[in-house]
Amino acid sequence: MFISYIKRWAPLVLVVLSLVIQPAAANAEEGKRQIRMVITAAIVSDKGMPVYDEIAAYLSEKTGWDIEVVSGLSYEEADQMLDKGIIQVGYVCGLPYIHKFAEGKYELLAIPVMAMKKGRFPDAKGYEDIPGKYYSYTIVHKDSPYRSWDDLKGKTYAFNELISNSGYNMPRYKLVQLGAKSWQEYFSKVVVSGTHEESIRLVAQGIVDASSVDSLVLDYDRHIGDADALNVMIIEHLHPGGAGIPPIVLSKKANPLIKRVLQKAILNMHKDPKGKMILGKALTLRFIQPDDSNYDDIRMMEEAAHRAGFRDFEE
Numbered sequence: 001m002f003i004s005y006i007k008r009w010a011p012l013v014l015v016v017l018s019l020v021i022q023p024a025a026a027n028a029e030e031g032k033r034q035i036r037m038v039i040t041a042a043i044v045s046d047k048g049m050p051v052y053d054e055i056a057a058y059l060s061e062k063t064g065w066d067i068e069v070v071s072g073l074s075y076e077e078a079d080q081m082l083d084k085g086i087i088q089v090g091y092v093c094g095l096p097y098i099h100k101f102a103e104g105k106y107e108l109l110a111i112p113v114m115a116m117k118k119g120r121f122p123d124a125k126g127y128e129d130i131p132g133k134y135y136s137y138t139i140v141h142k143d144s145p146y147r148s149w150d151d152l153k154g155k156t157y158a159f160n161e162l163i164s165n166s167g168y169n170m171p172r173y174k175l176v177q178l179g180a181k182s183w184q185e186y187f188s189k190v191v192v193s194g195t196h197e198e199s200i201r202l203v204a205q206g207i208v209d210a211s212s213v214d215s216l217v218l219d220y221d222r223h224i225g226d227a228d229a230l231n232v233m234i235i236e237h238l239h240p241g242g243a244g245i246p247p248i249v250l251s252k253k254a255n256p257l258i259k260r261v262l263q264k265a266i267l268n269m270h271k272d273p274k275g276k277m278i279l280g281k282a283l284t285l286r287f288i289q290p291d292d293s294n295y296d297d298i299r300m301m302e303e304a305a306h307r308a309g310f311r312d313f314e315e
Contacts, residue, residue: 035065035262038078039091041246043112043282044220046197054278062265075163082106085253089262094244094298095165101292106249108290109259110266114245115285116219123234124219132294133242135215136166138174139203139232146209147235149174155209157183158191158199162313164214165246165298167196170238171212172310173301182311190313197221197228204228212238216246220283244295248287 037056044051056067073081079096081087083105092106100106111132118126125135140146146155160167172183180186191208193199199211200218205228215237221229248266250259269275270286279286 033065035060035063035067035089036087037067037089037091037248038073038082038087040073040075040078040096041091041093041214043091043114043216043246043284045217045226046195047224047226048220048282051278051282054281058269058275058278059262059265063261065261075161082249082251083253085251088251088254088258089248090251091246091248093163093165093246094295095169095302096163097244097247097249098295098299098302100249101295105252107252107259108292109248109250109263110287111247111290111294112245112287113285114216114219115280115283116223121219121222121234124215125237127242130242132245132288132291134166134245135242136170136212136238137215137218137234138171138210138212138236138238139200139218139234140210141203141206142231142233144209144233149178149236152210153186154188156189156191157187158193158202158208158211159313160193160196160199160213162192164196165243166214166238167199167212168313169298169301169305170243172305172312174212174236174238176305176308176310181309183313192313200232201228204231210235215242216283223283239297239301241297243297243301247290247295 039052042048052069056069060067075093075096078087078090079092079100082090082092083100089109097106113131114127114134116124116126117128120126124137127133138149146152159171162168175183175186178186183190189208191202193202193211196213196217199213200221202208203211218229218232218234266287267289270279
C-alpha cells in the first residue's frame with residue numbers, strides 16, 4: 001500500500017482521503033489495481049486523520065487493491081476530480097451530494113451509522129434513534145448566557161462553508177423558519193471560518209457568539225478531550241431528527257467493480273473484529289445500504305430557502 005500525506009494550508013482546506021480503482025489494463029505493468037477515496041466530509045475531525053489510515057489499510061487488505069491517501073483538497077477541487085473520474089469514490093457532505101446526484105454524477109455506496117449514545121455528553125442527544133442521520137449543533141461558549149436562537153439575534157456568528165449542509169444549509173433553514181431573509185438581517189456580523197474546527201475555536205475563544213457545526217466533528221473532538229470542543233455548549237440540534245449524514249459516494253465514471261467489491265468490504269466491516277475495532281475509533285457502529293431518500297430532508301431545507309427568497313451570504 002502506498003500512503004501519502006500532503007498538507008497545504010488554505011482557507012478551504014479539508015481533510016481528504018481518496019479511493020479510485022483503475023482497470024487492470026491501465027496498471028498492467030504492476031499487475032495491481034489502485035484505489036483512491038476522497039473525503040470532504042468526515043466521521044471524525046481533522047485530528048482523527050490516523051483513523052483514516054487504518055480504514056484505508058483495512059479496505060486494502062480486504063479488497064486486494066492499493067489505497068492512496070491524499071490530503072489538502074478543497075470541496076471544489078475534490079468535487080471536480082470526482083466529476084471527471086480522476087477520483088472515483090468519496091466521502092462527501094450531503095448538500096454537494098444532492099446537487100451531484102441531480103446532475104447524474106454521483107451514486108450512493110454506503111451510509112454510516114454513528115455510535116454515540118444519549119448521555120455521553122449532557123447537551124448532546126446521541127444517534128441511537130436516528131440511524132443514518134447526524135445533527136447540526138448550534139453552539140455558544142460554555143459560559144454564555146444565550147440559550148436559544150432568539151437570544152442570538154443581533155449577535156455575531158460563524159459558519160464554515162456555503163456548500164456545507166450542517167454549517168450552512170441547516171442554519172439557513174432555521175433563519176427561514178424565524179422569518180429572516182438573509183444572514184445579515186439576523187446577525188450583527190457573520191464570519192466565514194473555512195472549517196468546522198475553526199468555527200468551534202472562534203466560539204470557544206469568544207471571538208464570535210455562536211456557530212452551527214457538524215455534530216460528528218464536535219463529538220470526536222470532545223471524545224479526545226480537545227480544549228476548544230470542551231469549551232462550548234450545544235443550545236440546539238437543528239431540524240428535529242437530524243439530517244442525512246455525509247455518505248460514501250461513487251463517481252458515475254468509476255469502474256463498476258468498485259460497487260461490487262468495495263461496497264461489500266465496507267458493509268461487512270462491523271462483522272469483522274478488526275473492522276469493528278477501527279470503526280469504534282471513528283465512533284461509528286457500521287455502514288448500511290444506501291438509500292437516496294435519506295437525503296430528502298436536505299433537499300427540503302434548501303428548497304424552502306429558495307422559495308422564501310432567502311439571500312445567500314456574500315462577503
